Amino acid sequence: MTHKELRQIRDEHDLTQRELGELLGYNANYIARLERGEAPITKRLEKMLRAFFSTQTRRRHIISQGNLTLREWEELKAAYDSRCAYCGKKQERLSQDHVIALDNGGQHRITNIVPACRSCNSRKGNRETMVPMKPSELQDISMGI
């Protein structure tokens, strides 16, 4: 794995250097050094990276029926007023949450995707016990505040 690839992986998963560092157990400085080529990407590190960011996720997106376009995603976020569909908090960085997980046969299309903040997304995982709100329900919440 090259330094450039490391950077690509981070971009693809929309992670900051600090966030990637937290996942791997390094600080942000070290991730920055790795990306600049000032520190070697060891076999051990590469193995960890591959385990975390296996091509599985990408492959599933391609295999699964439907494909969310960037435009649909932007529209979806706008409909939700840039809020998380679970907690209703306004967030700049929202991730695509599959209401029915891809692992459970959910599709990667707009009808099965809602914007979610990082903490709700990770809290939810593949459990599907959390029910997302509709944009209209979110508006009620923000009015009430």
Ligand SMILES: [Zn+2]
């Ligand atoms: Zn949330």
